[in-house]
Amino acid sequence: MKRRTLLTTAALALGLAASGQAMAQGMDKVKACFIYVGPIGDGGWTFQHHQGVMAVQETFGDKVEIQYQESVPEGADAERVMTQMALGGCNIVFATSFGYMDQINAVAAKFPDVKFEHATGYKRDHANVSTFNARFYEGRAVEGLIAGRMTKSNKIGYIASFPIPEVVMGINAYYLAAKKVNPAVEVSVVWAFTWFDPAKEADAAKALIEQGVDVIASHTDSTAPLAEAAKSGGKVIGFGQASDMAEYKPSPRVTSIIDNWGPYYIERIGALLDGTYAQADIWAGIKGGEVLIGEITEAVPAEVKAEAEALRDGIAAGTVHPFTGPINKQDGSAWLAEGQTAPDGDLLGMNFYVEGVTGDIPQ
Amino acid sequence: MDFGGINPVTLIATLMVTSVPILLAALGEAVVERSGVLNLGVEGMMILGAIGGFITAVQTGSPVLGFLGGALAGAVLSAIFALLTQVFLANQVATGLALTLFGLGVSSLAGQGYNGIKPPATGKVPFGPLADIPVLGPILFGHDWVVYFSLAMVAAIWWVLRSTRAGLILRAVGENHDAAHALGYRVNRIRLLAILFGGAMAGMGGAYVSLVRVPQWTDGITAGAGWIALAIVVFASWRPWRVLIGAYLFGGISVLQLNLQAAGSAIPVEYLSMAPYLITILVLVVISSGKGKAATGAPAELGHNFHASR
Known part of the structure; x- marks a missing residue:
C-alpha cells in the first residue's frame, strides 16, 4: 500500500x-x-x-x-x-x-x-x-459504600467533568450506595467542565474540602484531587480514578476504579x-473485567473493607445491581419500582439526579 | 459571615493563591509587550518552568531552588524565541506558537519518570500571631512567600516602568524602535533582556503550579493558563496594577464558581465561567472606542521586528 x-x-x-x-x-x-x-x-x-x-x-x-x-x-x-x-x-x-x-x-x-x-x-x-x-457506575457504587461508611461530616463530594449520562450515572450510583449505609449522607457535586486540568481539579477539591466534605470522588482524569486531599493530613480521603493511582496509597487513595x-x-x-x-x-463491567476495583487499603476498617468487597463480588456475580428499586427521581417522581433494576437504556441516557441529590445538572 | 454558604475570607485567601501563576506570567508578558515584542509562547514557557522547577525541587529538596530552576527553564526557552525573532527576525506570532508546542513536548519528555512524585512542600511564611488576626490574618498573613513575591513584583514593575530610566528606555523601544535606535539605544539587546525576564516570570508561574497549587507533575499541567495570562495583559491594557486586577478577577471567578457549586448555590456556573472573558471583551470595546489605536494602550511597535539597516 x-x-x-x-x-x-x-x-x-x-x-x-x-x-x-x-x-x-x-x-x-x-x-x-x-x-x-x-x-x-x-x-x-x-x-x-x-x-x-x-x-x-x-x-x-x-x-x-x-x-x-x-x-x-x-x-x-x-x-x-x-x-x-x-x-x-x-x-x-x-x-x-x-x-x-x-x-x-x-x-x-x-x-x-x-x-x-x-x-x-x-x-x-x-x-x-x-x-x-x-x-464505571459499578465501581462508583463500591466507592459510595466506602464514602458513606468513612465520612465523619456526612458530606461527600464528587468532582464531575461534563454533564453527560456517564457522569450523572456515576454521581447517582455513588450517592445511592452511600445513602444505603448512611442515610444522613449528603453529596456535593462540583462541575469542572474539563476532563483534564490539574490546577482546576485541585481547586475543585479544595472548594469541596472548605465546605466540609471529607470523601472526594472524581470523574476527571488527573491525580490532582488526590494531591489536594493529601494536604489534609489524613482527614480527607479519595479514590483512584480510571487508573490505580497507587502512589497515593494508603491514604488519601483508599481504593480505585481501574479501567482495563x-x-x-x-x-x-x-x-x-x-x-x-x-x-x-x-x-x-466488573464481571467482564473491564472495570477493576483497586486494592482497598488499611486506611479503611476491616469490616468496611469486607462489606465493599462483598458488594464488588455481588456485582460481579450479577446478584447485586447498583440501581435497584425503589428509586425516585430528584423531583420525587417514581423511576424504579421495588426490586426493579435499571434498564441499560435508562442508564445510557440518564439526565436526572435520583432523589436526595441536591442541585441541578447544568444543561 | 457567610454569603450563600461561602466564607469570603477563605475565598479571598484562596483566590490569591490560585491567581499567582497567571499573575506572574502576565506580569512578565506585560513587560515583554511593552518592549514591543509579542511572545505567544507563554504557555510553553510556563509548562517548561513547571517541569524545570519540579525536577530542581525534587533533586535538591529545596522548593526555593525549584522556583529558581523554573525561572531558569522558562528563560532558556524564551532565549530561543529571542534568538529567532531578534537575531533571525522570524515572525513573532509564528515563533511564539511554535514555542508553546515545543515547550509542551519537551516538558512531557523531561517529565518522564517524575509522575507521582511529591515535591518538597513550600511552607507558609511564619508571621506568628499576625496570622491569627480574624479576617486580615488569613488574607494578608497566611500565604507562602511566592504570593508576596508576586505582589511585590507588581509594585516593582509599575515603579520601574513609570519612574526609572530603564523603564523609559524600555517603553521608548516599544513605542518607536526607530527613534530609540536613532538615540543610540540597542533595540534588540533591550528586547532580548525583556524577553528573558518574561520567560523567567512565566517559568516561575509554571513552577508555582507544579510545586504549590497541584503539587505534583502531570503532563500538560498548566492546561491553558498561559493563554489566560495573555488575555489578562490585553485586559489590563499593559499596566501592572491592572494586571493584578485582571489576574485576581480571572482567578477569583474560577475559584468562586467552584465554591458556589460546592456550597450548592443555584447560580448557573456557565455564566460565571464565561464572565472574565466577557469582561475582557467589554474592556477592549470600551477602551478602543476612544481615540484610535493609541487609546487601547497597546505599544505602537507590538509585534514588529527591528533591524538596524532599515
Whole structure:
C-alpha cells in the first residue's frame, strides 16, 4: 500500500475499497490508530487506554502497527485528526472520549472501509462504527459504600467533568450506595467542565474540602484531587480514578476504579486480523473485567473493607445491581419500582439526579 | 459571615493563591509587550518552568531552588524565541506558537519518570500571631512567600516602568524602535533582556503550579493558563496594577464558581465561567472606542521586528 501522492479522493476511495475487500477475509497486518483526549502521562484515563494499547502491541507483535495522538481536543480538531488517520492507512480507529461522538460518525461516513470504535458513546450512524463502554457506575457504587461508611461530616463530594449520562450515572450510583449505609449522607457535586486540568481539579477539591466534605470522588482524569486531599493530613480521603493511582496509597487513595481496556482492544484487533470483525456495542463491567476495583487499603476498617468487597463480588456475580428499586427521581417522581433494576437504556441516557441529590445538572 | 454558604475570607485567601501563576506570567508578558515584542509562547514557557522547577525541587529538596530552576527553564526557552525573532527576525506570532508546542513536548519528555512524585512542600511564611488576626490574618498573613513575591513584583514593575530610566528606555523601544535606535539605544539587546525576564516570570508561574497549587507533575499541567495570562495583559491594557486586577478577577471567578457549586448555590456556573472573558471583551470595546489605536494602550511597535539597516 505504498502511495506517493493522493491527488483525488476518488483514487483514495478506490484504494480503500481494495483494502476493504481484503478485510473481509482477515488481514495479515492491521494498522490500529488511537486518539487520546489527554496526555499519556495524565496518570488516569488516557494512561489506562495507552496501557491497553501496549498490551495490543505485546500480543500481536509485528502483525499490528500502532499509531496514536495525544491531547486531541474534542470538537472540529478531532475530525481532522481522524481524517488524517484514515487517509494515512489506518484500518481501525479508536476514539477514546465521549466528546468525539459526532466527529467519529462524520468521518466514518467518508471512509466506509475503515473501522471506527468509539469509547463511551452511543451513536452508531454507520455500519463501520462500533461503540464500547465500561460500567464505571459499578465501581462508583463500591466507592459510595466506602464514602458513606468513612465520612465523619456526612458530606461527600464528587468532582464531575461534563454533564453527560456517564457522569450523572456515576454521581447517582455513588450517592445511592452511600445513602444505603448512611442515610444522613449528603453529596456535593462540583462541575469542572474539563476532563483534564490539574490546577482546576485541585481547586475543585479544595472548594469541596472548605465546605466540609471529607470523601472526594472524581470523574476527571488527573491525580490532582488526590494531591489536594493529601494536604489534609489524613482527614480527607479519595479514590483512584480510571487508573490505580497507587502512589497515593494508603491514604488519601483508599481504593480505585481501574479501567482495563487491553482485553477489548486485543479482541477487536484480533477479530480484524482473522476476519471475524463485526459492528458491536459492548458494555461490560466488573464481571467482564473491564472495570477493576483497586486494592482497598488499611486506611479503611476491616469490616468496611469486607462489606465493599462483598458488594464488588455481588456485582460481579450479577446478584447485586447498583440501581435497584425503589428509586425516585430528584423531583420525587417514581423511576424504579421495588426490586426493579435499571434498564441499560435508562442508564445510557440518564439526565436526572435520583432523589436526595441536591442541585441541578447544568444543561 | 457567610454569603450563600461561602466564607469570603477563605475565598479571598484562596483566590490569591490560585491567581499567582497567571499573575506572574502576565506580569512578565506585560513587560515583554511593552518592549514591543509579542511572545505567544507563554504557555510553553510556563509548562517548561513547571517541569524545570519540579525536577530542581525534587533533586535538591529545596522548593526555593525549584522556583529558581523554573525561572531558569522558562528563560532558556524564551532565549530561543529571542534568538529567532531578534537575531533571525522570524515572525513573532509564528515563533511564539511554535514555542508553546515545543515547550509542551519537551516538558512531557523531561517529565518522564517524575509522575507521582511529591515535591518538597513550600511552607507558609511564619508571621506568628499576625496570622491569627480574624479576617486580615488569613488574607494578608497566611500565604507562602511566592504570593508576596508576586505582589511585590507588581509594585516593582509599575515603579520601574513609570519612574526609572530603564523603564523609559524600555517603553521608548516599544513605542518607536526607530527613534530609540536613532538615540543610540540597542533595540534588540533591550528586547532580548525583556524577553528573558518574561520567560523567567512565566517559568516561575509554571513552577508555582507544579510545586504549590497541584503539587505534583502531570503532563500538560498548566492546561491553558498561559493563554489566560495573555488575555489578562490585553485586559489590563499593559499596566501592572491592572494586571493584578485582571489576574485576581480571572482567578477569583474560577475559584468562586467552584465554591458556589460546592456550597450548592443555584447560580448557573456557565455564566460565571464565561464572565472574565466577557469582561475582557467589554474592556477592549470600551477602551478602543476612544481615540484610535493609541487609546487601547497597546505599544505602537507590538509585534514588529527591528533591524538596524532599515
